[in-house]
Amino acid sequence: MRRLKYTLNLKYLVKIKAEIVPVLFTEHQFHLIELKLNNKHFTSSEKNEFSRTISRKMKAIYALMGRQEKEVYIYSQQKIIPERLQLAKQYLHDFSRKFKNKHIIISGSFLHNKEFKDIDIFVISKYEKDDYNEGKFHINYLAEEAYHSLFFSSLQKLCISNRKIEEIEIKEKINLDTFLSLYQELGNDLDRKFVGVEKTLREFIMQGAYLTKRNLPDSAELRREVKGILKTKKPLELIKNKIIETILLVPRKEKALPSIKELLSSYQEIIKEYPQHENYYKEMMEPLREVVALAS
């Protein structure tokens, strides 16, 4: 019963209803499938009917198609190293067996880059759990809400998955405020040489692309850009250019100008209280001043 819930898509099912009712299922059985996919509660007789007829039929259909636990969906295959793809398929199969009925995704440098630190295995789970390493594998749990994140939108562009990934609507709150916060965080990370700077930079690049309605980078593009920026002698200079470019290209940027001006005055006030950090603050203010000058 659980498998059914995870492998069928209600929208698609409704679309093809005329083809499957009454050939495969009766109208009532179709109704029960709809209830199931909508997480509605079954009465005990419905529960019985479901397991006696629908589950059995579904099992038979899967067996007929030879698809049970062998589904592999590959995204951006042209970017995946062929030998790695073969291995990844095997790993996907193994992890699909280990995490029964779970959506499993393999992504990251292992697929597209000669060198890789570990193999990222993503397990979509109802609840968030701590990630862990198992030999060369890094098991990451993602809660179902992650489907609607910017991170997932980028992840699914280059990956292999045991389920078809439908078009995703991003529900994560992303706006110029979150982008400016990331800019501040990034400035800090770079200045103190924080080990996690790559993650912050990845988010910054993704948010910039999203806000300016450009294509979101996949993990290979993201990796190349992050490494490229961090390899330069002055990564902050490139980031400052990105901030200017992004804000100027965001639709209705005029609305953001007052809060950028506020932020600039706030920096001025902080400089008075923390003169020891004046140079840093002035550097962070530079692109914001330019945005105000160019956009006003």
Next chain:
Amino acid sequence: MQVEEFKTEVEKILEAEIKFDGHVNAVVSCLTEDKQKNVLDWIKECKLGIIRPEPCKNYREFMSFIYKSNDNKIRGILTKEKKCLFCRIISRQSQIL
């Protein structure tokens, strides 16, 4: 260190009454002694002006000090009123990659 003991220590360092928000209890109780010490050392550096605060965009009267653990899983924000006392700690444990 117990959570309450930790909170007292924070208030002692900052010489102010601090409002502990969000998941502070849950996060602190999961930290090892070493990690708790790292956070306290960071708070001391905030107090001494070594750590740099960032302006808060939507709350102009405040500034915030941002803590991120090396593994990027623990985050904390210490807020301070401009030219005034430290006032609040918000903390969360992150699963995001």
